[in-house]
Amino acid sequence: MTNQGGKNSGDRANLESSRNADNAANDPITEILKTSRAIAIVGLSSRKFRPSHGVAEYLQSAGYRIIPVNPHEREVLGEKSYARLEDIPEKIDIVDIFRRSEYVPEVVESAIRIQPAAIWMQEGVIHHQAAEQARRGGLIVVMDNCILKEHIKRFHLPRD
Numbered sequence: 001m002t003n004q005g006g007k008n009s010g011d012r013a014n015l016e017s018s019r020n021a022d023n024a025a026n027d028p029i030t031e032i033l034k035t036s037r038a039i040a041i042v043g044l045s046s047r048k049f050r051p052s053h054g055v056a057e058y059l060q061s062a063g064y065r066i067i068p069v070n071p072h073e074r075e076v077l078g079e080k081s082y083a084r085l086e087d088i089p090e091k092i093d094i095v096d097i098f099r100r101s102e103y104v105p106e107v108v109e110s111a112i113r114i115q116p117a118a119i120w121m122q123e124g125v126i127h128h129q130a131a132e133q134a135r136r137g138g139l140i141v142v143m144d145n146c147i148l149k150e151h152i153k154r155f156h157l158p159r160d
Contacts, residue, residue, distance in 0.1 A: 014048045014142055028140055030154050032118045036093035039147075040085055040116070042107050043098035049124070051097040053077070055148045062151060067092065085110040092116040096147055097125055104130040107116040112137035120147050 001108045039059055044052045044066070054064045056077055067088055068081035075081055082088050085095060085107070097104060097120065104127035111119050111134065118140040119125070131141045142150075 023069075027154075029142060029145075032094060032120075032140060033147075033151055033154060034119065038067060038090060038092050039064050039094045039096050040067045040069050040082075040088060040092045041096045041098060042069040042085070044070050044076050044081070045098075046073050055096075055098075055122070055146070056156075057149045059151070061157070085114050088114070094118045094120050094147075096120045096122065098122050099125065101125055101127045105133070108134045112138060112151065115139075118142060120145070120156070122146055133145050 025093050028107060041052060041056050041059075044056050044155070047053060054069070054078070059066050060077060066077060066079055067090075068076040068079055068109050069083075069085055070076070070081050071083035073081035090098065092114055093116055095107065095114075095118070097107050099107060101121075101124075104121060104125060108127075108130040115137075119131070119134045119142070121131070121141075121143040123144055123146045124142045128143075129141050136157070
């Protein structure tokens with residue numbers, strides 16, 4: 001194989017690695033997941049078959065502090081549950097929404113009051129007006145996307 005332009009395959013690999021690092025630095029989802037520690041999960045259920053439970057369990061195993069927000073739960077995955085975001089006595093980095101889309105505006109209004117870095121609407125949770133309201137309130141918005149899948153895609157933490 002000839003060496004064209006003084007570049008060998010190692011140089012190409014380094015260039016590729018550099019591009020991937022640049023892409024990660026410009027990816028807001030990667031930044032949110034890297035810098036966040038506390039995730040309030042609105043609609044978190046203690047029922048193990050619910051998607052919210054599996055996602056919360058994964059996030060705990062990945063080192064995040066999960067905070068259940070569900071007025072019908074006392075405790076989920078060993079964490080005290082709160083009725084409202086405003087009741088949580090600590091700083092929240094991400095508000096992850098596992099509620100039907102029609103309930104998103106009230107969650108966004110609460111989130112704007114507590115000022116997390118981001119609002120995350122899980123797969124199938126879509127509300128464009130609430131997303132715009134959150135952005136105007138200074139929050140990063142991720143909509144119709146699974147936080148577990150995005151974490152695995154970026155950080156390759158295996159699920160048990």
